[in-house]
Amino acid sequence: xxxxxxxxxxxxxxxxxxxxxxxxxxxxxxxxxxxxxxxxxxxxxxxxxxxxxxxxxxxxxxxxxxxxxxxxxxxxxxxxxxxxxxxxxxxxxxxxxxxxxxxxxxxxxxxxxxxxxxxxxxxxxxxxxxxxxxxxxxxxxxxxxxxxxxxxxxxxxxxxxxxxxxxxxxxxxxxxxxxxxxxxxxxxxxxxxxxxxxxxxxxxxxxxxxxxxxxxxxxxxxxxxxxxxxxxxxxxxxxxxxxxxxxxxxxxxxxxxxxxxxxxxxxxxxxxxxxxxxxxxxxxxxxxxxxxxxxxxxxxxxxxxxxxxxxxxxxxxxxxxxxxxxxxxxxxxxxxxxxxxxxxxxxxxxxxxxxxxxxxxxxxxxxxxx
Amino acid sequence: xxxxxxxxxxxxxxxxxxxxxxxxxxxxxxxxxxxxxxxxxxxxxxxxxxxxxxxxxxxxxxxxxxxxxxxxxxxxxxxxxxxxxxxxxxxxxxxxxxxxxxxxxxxxxxxxxxxxxxxxxxxxxxxxxxxxxxxxxxxxxxxxxxxxxxxxxxxxxxxxxxxxxxxxxxxxxxxxxxxxxxxxxxxxxxxxxxxxxxxxxxxxxxxxxxxxxxxxxxxxxxxxxxxxxxxxxxxxxxxxxxxxxxxxxxxxxxxxxxxxxxxxxxxxxxxxxxxxxxxxxxxxxxxxxxxxxxxxxxxxxxxxxxxxxxxxxxxxxxxxxxxxxxxxxxxxxxxxxxxxxxxxxxxxxxxxxxxxxxxxxxxxxxxxxx
Numbered sequence: 001x002x003x004x005x006x007x008x009x010x011x012x013x014x015x016x017x018x019x020x021x022x023x024x025x026x027x028x029x030x031x032x033x034x035x036x037x038x039x040x041x042x043x044x045x046x047x048x049x050x051x052x053x054x055x056x057x058x059x060x061x062x063x064x065x066x067x068x069x070x071x072x073x074x075x076x077x078x079x080x081x082x083x084x085x086x087x088x089x090x091x092x093x094x095x096x097x098x099x100x101x102x103x104x105x106x107x108x109x110x111x112x113x114x115x116x117x118x119x120x121x122x123x124x125x126x127x128x129x130x131x132x133x134x135x136x137x138x139x140x141x142x143x144x145x146x147x148x149x150x151x152x153x154x155x156x157x158x159x160x161x162x163x164x165x166x167x168x169x170x171x172x173x174x175x176x177x178x179x180x181x182x183x184x185x186x187x188x189x190x191x192x193x194x195x196x197x198x199x200x201x202x203x204x205x206x207x208x209x210x211x212x213x214x215x216x217x218x219x220x221x222x223x224x225x226x227x228x229x230x231x232x233x234x235x236x237x238x239x240x241x242x243x244x245x246x247x248x249x250x251x252x253x254x255x256x257x258x259x260x261x262x263x264x265x266x267x268x269x270x271x272x273x274x275x276x277x278x279x280x281x282x283x284x285x286x287x288x289x290x291x292x293x294x295x296x297x298x299x300x301x302x303x304x305x306x307x308x309x310x311x312x313x314x315x316x317x318x319x320x321x322x323x324x325x326x327x328x329x330x331x332x333x334x335x336x337x338x339x340x341x342x343x344x345x346x347x348x349x350x351x352x353x354x355x356x357x358x359x360x361x362x363x364x365x366x367x368x369x370x
Numbered sequence: 371x372x373x374x375x376x377x378x379x380x381x382x383x384x385x386x387x388x389x390x391x392x393x394x395x396x397x398x399x400x401x402x403x404x405x406x407x408x409x410x411x412x413x414x415x416x417x418x419x420x421x422x423x424x425x426x427x428x429x430x431x432x433x434x435x436x437x438x439x440x441x442x443x444x445x446x447x448x449x450x451x452x453x454x455x456x457x458x459x460x461x462x463x464x465x466x467x468x469x470x471x472x473x474x475x476x477x478x479x480x481x482x483x484x485x486x487x488x489x490x491x492x493x494x495x496x497x498x499x500x501x502x503x504x505x506x507x508x509x510x511x512x513x514x515x516x517x518x519x520x521x522x523x524x525x526x527x528x529x530x531x532x533x534x535x536x537x538x539x540x541x542x543x544x545x546x547x548x549x550x551x552x553x554x555x556x557x558x559x560x561x562x563x564x565x566x567x568x569x570x571x572x573x574x575x576x577x578x579x580x581x582x583x584x585x586x587x588x589x590x591x592x593x594x595x596x597x598x599x600x601x602x603x604x605x606x607x608x609x610x611x612x613x614x615x616x617x618x619x620x621x622x623x624x625x626x627x628x629x630x631x632x633x634x635x636x637x638x639x640x641x642x643x644x645x646x647x648x649x650x651x652x653x654x655x656x657x658x659x660x661x662x663x664x665x666x667x668x669x670x671x672x673x674x675x676x677x678x679x680x681x682x683x684x685x686x687x688x689x690x691x692x693x694x695x696x697x698x699x700x701x702x703x704x705x706x707x708x709x710x711x712x713x714x715x716x717x718x719x720x721x722x723x724x725x726x727x728x729x730x731x732x733x734x735x736x737x738x739x740x
Binding site: 001003004005006008011016017018019020021022023024025026027028030031033035036038039043044045046047049051052053054055057108115116118119120122157158159160164190193194195196259262263264265266267268269270271328329366368370 | 371373374375376378381386387388389390391392393394395396397398400401403405406408409413414415416417419421422423424425427478485486488489490492527528529530534560563564565566629632633634635636637638639640641698699736738740
């Protein structure tokens with residue numbers, strides 16, 4: 001019998017009912033609870049979570065080492081303890097509030113869909129990350145002149161498409177040296193949770209979550225383009241398999257609204273009383289230029305929402321609007337435009353693996369006096 | 371058009387592919403990550419989560435009030451601040467380590483299955499809960515002599531089966547007065563997370579999770595049997611719909627093993643190297659008498675595992691075993707027996723809504739040198 005893990009059948013697009021594998025992934029990988037979008041900072045544990053492999057079981061955080069190797073004058077390794085000490089002594093610590101989103105968010109809303117984590121709209125969250133600029137570490141590392149990319153390895157290991165590997169992603173030297181890329185060891189004022197990368201991870205603000213490597217224990221400087229599985233075997237926009245495709249990088253402009261009223265337990269459809277209902281939601285974009293406008297819609301009538309200032313450069317904005325609900329069925333939506341003029345599409349952009357789906361959300365609401 | 375929330379169609383058992391509603395629930399309701407069973411206490415945010423309705427957005431915990439009403443000499447309400455103060459001054463605070471499991475855990479492994487949260491095996495977790503015995507509050511409340519049950523209401527409100535209600539569950543006066551039933555306001559040394567019942571909830575050790583009402587804001591003493599939706603419309607064992615059924619109460623004996631080796635991303639099948647592999651898992655039972663024995667199995671050969679002592683009366687035990695993995699495909703299982711002689715069944719016990727499925731877990735592992 002051939003081992004199906006190392007010799008997997010080719011994946012096929014899915015129609016209709018979801019498979020056991022998709023449900024297993026959905027049970028493991030947490031989406032945020034949309035009603036927690038009321039919070040500027042997503043409560044611990046309600047932040048979305050997408051882990052490819054198993055969460056490493058780490059006993060001693062302070063002994064944790066990061067090896068720096070490859071195209072550097074002198075390979076070395078440094079303990080997290082030493083990083084913390086140096087960052088503190090040299091005034092390099094900082095906190096950034098960052099909205100992260102999974103690149104596969106919205107995948108399940110494409111037809112046909114790629115068999116993977118079946119996100120609908122919930123793979124987003126905002127946290128206060130504490131750590132230091134990665135740049136500070138890299139500036140104290142003598143990169144050779146041929147250094148082209150920097151590869152970040154996590155301790156998590158597994159198989160995808162028959163390929164055994166540690167989760168690893170690269171950034172160009174220029175992107176890695178960006179002021180805002182961080183090594184983070186706290187989330188919302190406490191040590192990272194095991195499932196969010198304890199004891200130390202990368203945070204690449206503005207990029208989809210795959211770039212923010214968890215359980216970081218190796219930084220490798222290379223003189224070529226990294227072709228690891230998580231860099232070129234996935235996280236690439238492709239209209240079809242023949243296309244070379246474009247790497248997935250920054251987060252596309254997007255917005256969500258908190259489903260108003262009260263939910264039906266299983267369908268999650270909403271019931272509201274007739275009258276004025278305040279709609280609240282969030283909008284974000286990864287380009288760092290911010291959100292310019294949010295419109296909201298009831299039954300194909302679009303109106304401008306009130307946009308509240310973002311609490312940090314890479315954090316989502318809050319928006320609100322007053323809706324006068326009248327009896328019957330309604331579909332509510334919202335649509336953001338960022339400062340660069342990017343606007344959410346009304347229908348999902350096609351991508352074979354369902355990456356970067358920033359189409360407007362649709363919320364079914366029934367209005368009836370009760 | 372008739373409102374489908376208030377006039378829902380009858381639910382039907384499902385075969386084959388999972389529906390959009392089931393996937394929406396799976397994306398919302400977190401299962402634990404099986405590899406976190408290495409921890410005696412489930413990391414914050416990795417504890418399973420099953421919320422029927424929306425998580426209430428609570429601004430001010432200390433103003434939170436619990437109303438005590440019904441068959442009492444004098445109805446009253448008390449703030450959480452006052453409860454904290456009295457519990458501290460009168461030395462009534464305590465911490466209990468409790469394993470909780472969702473009554474619907476394993477539902478998806480029945481065929482046909484009930485359309486609801488499609489738990490496979492992951493709806494379990496163990497936390498250190500801090501608060502005070504509920505008994506202390508009740509002893510300071512003059513219950514009338516006709517008091518029969520005590521109903522606990524949460525702030526969360528929604529619809530199930532066309533029935534609008536706050537989540538509410540009752541206990542008999544005797545069960546509610548049990549020494550170990552708690553009002554809890556901390557979990558693992560920090561305030562409850564919003565999604566776990568902030569600012570205060572009930573913890574009913576040994577019972578499936580539905581009894582541990584979150585966002586507790588009303589305690590009603592009644593002289594009859596409570597027939598609220600969450601008491602009699604669900605959480606009842608029934609072989610068929612004609613049966614009156616038995617209420618779901620204490621957690622049936624169960625065990626899990628941490629899938630060994632490394633995972634395939636999407637199928638979660640496992641790859642291990644040939645040789646000795648230490649298997650680790652957890653076993654628990656809600657009867658409070660503890661676990662007596664765990665056996666583990668590879669390919670239908672059962673052996674006794676090493677059972678480690680539980681760290682608290684209501685907390686799961688760890689078990690370990692050494693398995694010598696040989697090339698090929700294997701199915702691993704474990705099976706616990708509690709001190710009362712209850713033993714896990716090999717196949718899922720039939721229940722129409724998939725409650726109390728404590729059948730042995732099966733983990734597919736491929737062994738091959740790599």
